[in-house]
Amino acid sequence: MGSAGGRTRAGLRREEVAVLAGVSASWYAWLEQGRPINVSDGILDAISRALRLTERERVHLYRLADANPPLPAPRADPSDTEVLQRVVDTQVSGPTCVIDRYWDVLAANEQATRALHLGRDGNENFLVGLFTGSHGRQYVNLPQVVRQMTARFRLQTSYLADDPRYERMAERLSADSAWFADLWSRHEVEEFVPTTVTLGHPERGPVPYALYTMDLDEASFVRLLMYLPTDGASSEPLWK
Numbered sequence: 001m002g003s004a005g006g007r008t009r010a011g012l013r014r015e016e017v018a019v020l021a022g023v024s025a026s027w028y029a030w031l032e033q034g035r036p037i038n039v040s041d042g043i044l045d046a047i048s049r050a051l052r053l054t055e056r057e058r059v060h061l062y063r064l065a066d067a068n069p070p071l072p073a074p075r076a077d078p079s080d081t082e083v084l085q086r087v088v089d090t091q092v093s094g095p096t097c098v099i100d101r102y103w104d105v106l107a108a109n110e111q112a113t114r115a116l117h118l119g120r121d122g123n124e125n126f127l128v129g130l131f132t133g134s135h136g137r138q139y140v141n142l143p144q145v146v147r148q149m150t151a152r153f154r155l156q157t158s159y160l161a162d163d164p165r166y167e168r169m170a171e172r173l174s175a176d177s178a179w180f181a182d183l184w185s186r187h188e189v190e191e192f193v194p195t196t197v198t199l200g201h202p203e204r205g206p207v208p209y210a211l212y213t214m215d216l217d218e219a220s221f222v223r224l225l226m227y228l229p230t231d232g233a234s235s236e237p238l239w240k
Contacts, residue, residue: 014028014029016050023043023047028047039065039067041067044058044061044062044065044067045058047061048061089109089110093228093229093237094111094209094226094227094228094229094237094238095108095109095111095112095115095116095118095199095209095227096108096109096111096112096224096225096226096227097109097112097116097118097126097224097225098216098222098223098224098225099126099222099223099225100220100221100222101156101160101163101220101221101222102125102165102166102169103125103126103127103128103153104124104125104126105118105119105124105125105126106222110237111227111237111238112227114240115138115199115201115227115238116135116138116199117129117133117134117135117137117138118135126225127149127153127169127173128169128172128173128176130145130146130149131146131173131176131177131179131180132173132176132177138199138200139197139198139199139200140198140199140200140206141196141197141198144197145197146179146180146183147183147188148190148195150180150183150184150188151183151188151189151190152189152190152191152192154184154187154188154189155189155190155191156221157170158189160221170184192213192223193213194210194211194212194213195210195211196208196209196210196211196230197209197211197227199227201238204238207229207238208229208230209227209228209229209230210227210228210230211225211226211227211228212225212226212228213225213226214226
């Protein structure tokens with residue numbers, strides 16, 4: 001955060017940043033040095049504003065102070081959804097969708113609509129559909145898939161523990177699905193790593209896919225889920 005000559009990127013001296021944030025200059029120097037100090041979210045946000053930090057830099061500041069950064073505000077720009085829909089429509093070899101931090105489906109290509117029964121209207125939840133909707137019935141290896149997705153959801157909630165919606169989601173799913181309730185009680189966690197899933201095709205039978213997850217917006221936890229064929233099948237869509 002500091003720079004040569006004692007000035008920050010925003011053109012302020014450390015003493016000026018300290019005044020704007022309401023802390024002492026020596027305390028701010030300790031923060032820059034990464035010393036173990038107690039600091040409130042309000043002070044960290046004040047420092048972020050004074051330094052005109054980007055979102056990623058603000059997250060780094062929180063980590064430097066050994067604190068959990070609050071979530072950025074969700075983006076409501078309709079053009080974002082249009083861009084996401086174009087992204088998934090260009091991936092025609094397998095089902096592809098985009099989910100947000102709450103696993104709501106923001107966009108899905110035609111293959112995802114047909115193979116996974118995921119809609120395009122943006123009001124469907126990937127995780128809820130996996131346990132209580134028609135989405136889950138498409139997986140031949142469903143026990144493996146629900147265990148992995150529950151563990152990934154658990155890991156995500158640990159990063160975003162201050163968001164009450166996660167607790168409400170877990171309570172709702174536990175009430176609606178004994179399967180989820182059991183898996184949730186195990187407290188297993190898993191990273192979003194490539195995995196193998198098998199979808200049941202009405203004519204070809206079980207079709208294996210490699211499920212890849214890509215972060216489109218790491219700070220907001222917006223993710224692209226791509227199901228890529230692994231059996232040497234043609235790049236043409238299987239679900240027509």
